[in-house]
Amino acid sequence: MAFIFEFLIAFFLVVSGIFGFVGSYGMIKLKDPMSRLHAPTKATTLGVGGVLVASIIHSVLIENHLSLHELLITLFLFLTAPITALFIAKWHIHRHEKPENLPDAGEDGLWATHAVEQVEDVPDHTAN
Amino acid sequence: MIRLLHRIFPHPHLTFLLTVVWVLLANEPSLNSLVFGLILGIIIPFVTQPYWPDRPKLRNWPMVVEYILVVLWDIVVANVTVARIILFKRDADRKPNWISVPLELRTPEAITVLAGTITMTPGTVSSDLSAQGHCLLVHCLDAPDPEAVRDQIKQRYERRLKEIFE
Numbered sequence: 630m631a632f633i634f635e636f637l638i639a640f641f642l643v644v645s646g647i648f649g650f651v652g653s654y655g656m657i658k659l660k661d662p663m664s665r666l667h668a669p670t671k672a673t674t675l676g677v678g679g680v681l682v683a684s685i686i687h688s689v690l691i692e693n694h695l696s697l698h699e700l701l702i703t704l705f706l707f708l709t710a711p712i713t714a715l716f717i718a719k720w721h722i723h724r725h726e727k728p729e730n731l732p733d734a735g736e737d738g739l740w741a742t743h744a745v746e747q748v749e750d751v752p753d754h755t756a757n
Numbered sequence: 758m759i760r761l762l763h764r765i766f767p768h769p770h771l772t773f774l775l776t777v778v779w780v781l782l783a784n785e786p787s788l789n790s791l792v793f794g795l796i797l798g799i800i801i802p803f804v805t806q807p808y809w810p811d812r813p814k815l816r817n818w819p820m821v822v823e824y825i826l827v828v829l830w831d832i833v834v835a836n837v838t839v840a841r842i843i844l845f846k847r848d849a850d851r852k853p854n855w856i857s858v859p860l861e862l863r864t865p866e867a868i869t870v871l872a873g874t875i876t877m878t879p880g881t882v883s884s885d886l887s888a889q890g891h892c893l894l895v896h897c898l899d900a901p902d903p904e905a906v907r908d909q910i911k912q913r914y915e916r917r918l919k920e921i922f923e
Contacts, residue, residue, distance in 0.1 A: 648836055655843040664853050666882055667839060667898040674877065675836035701781050711876035711883070718884035718896065731894065732857035737887035744888035 634690045638683045645679025652676055662721055670714045677706060765799075767806045770815070772798040813866040817920050824917045831878040831913075839880055842899050854900040855884075856907050858893040862915060867922035868893070874914050881906065 655668025681699035688696035722731070722742045734740050766772060772795075779794030780786060815821060842851065862868050872883040872893060880898035887894070900906050 648840060651840045651843055655839070658843060658848065660848055661853060663882070663884075663896050664851070664898055666896070667880060668843060670876055670882060671832075671835050671839045671880075674832055696784060697781050698784050701778060704778075707873070707877065711873040714876050714882050715872070715884065718882060722885055722894075732855050734857060734887040734894070735859050735892040737889045737891050739888045740885045740892075740894055741888055742885050 631691075634686070638687050638691075641679045641683035641686070645676045645683070648679065649676030662725070663718065666714055666717055666721075670710055674706065674710070678703065763812075765803065768802040768809065768812060770813075771802045774798075775801055811865075813864060813922060815921060816923075820917055820921050824914075824921065827913065827917070828874055828878065835878045835880065839898065842880065846899070851899045852901050854897045854903050856895050856897060856900065856903040858895055858907050858910055858915075860891055860893055860915070861911075862918060862923065864922050865890075867918045870922075871910075871914055871918055875910060881910070 652668050652671070656665055659665045659668060681702055685696065685699050688694060719742050722740065728739060728743045731740060737744075775798035776791070776794040779797055780790050783790035783794075860868060860871075862871060868886070868890065872886075875881050875883040875893070875895055880900070882896045883893055884896050885894040886892070895906075895910070897903065897906055
């Protein structure tokens with residue numbers, strides 16, 4: 630029986646290793662910055678998730694006590710990953726994209742990153 | 758009386774969530790951590806109340822469960838799809854694309870959840886919001902057909918979120 634448990638744990642660890650590797654490889658292979666952003670935000674979710682599932686199984690089946698710490702790591706990952714991605718994407722738009730290269734923003738006319746640049750009366754802090 | 762309760766517990770869901778998170782952090786279910794978690798769960802929403810004045814209403818609890826399951830399933834599929842694109846597709850054959858998703862959602866919480874979901878699921882990253890928050894800019898890793906991606910986002914996620922939040 631212990632063999633099956635260990636097999637299961639090893640399986641999840643290998644899966645997570647493969648996805649973590651693919652995510653890192655994507656960073657090298659994909660050429661444009663926006664596409665590069667896809668590799669770490671996704672492939673690593675399952676990469677980390679696999680280790681966490683393996684850890685829960687190990688604590689329940691082999692150490693015989695329930696450990697749910699791992700769910701918190703998942704929760705925090707789901708909260709932080711989209712925000713990091715959004716910040717990097719906004720930086721990219723701010724530095725490298727013109728409003729005319731992006732699709733139509735509908736009734737609002739401009740995307741938020743570009744709309745900010747249009748404001749002329751930015752307070753001057755250099756005087757202080 | 759009810760208004761007083763609202764003043765003391767501005768976000769009951771947040772109170773509940775913080776307590777659960779604290780008990781999980783302690784990793785030993787005990788009365789000790791439950792009480793301390795509850796204290797934190799009451800103080801933190803009370804102190805941060807000025808920064809989050811609205812109270813999001815969750816209308817449809819079965820739909821929340823359904824939404825979480827759909828998203829978890831999509832994340833697993835997303836990982837395999839993205840891995841396949843990275844490993845087996847030549848970079849020249851890939852068609853990265855921007856798409857604009859017109860939003861029907863209006864509550865900030867619902868739009869945040871939608872944007873986060875889009876980032877976590879197949880080949881899409883939400884990149885920006887339009888100036889007044891009526892459209893979402895999404896970048897696709899490989900989208901030969903942008904219309905189909907947009908329809909899928911609206912059908913799969915936005916429809917469900919609309920039932921949950923609005």
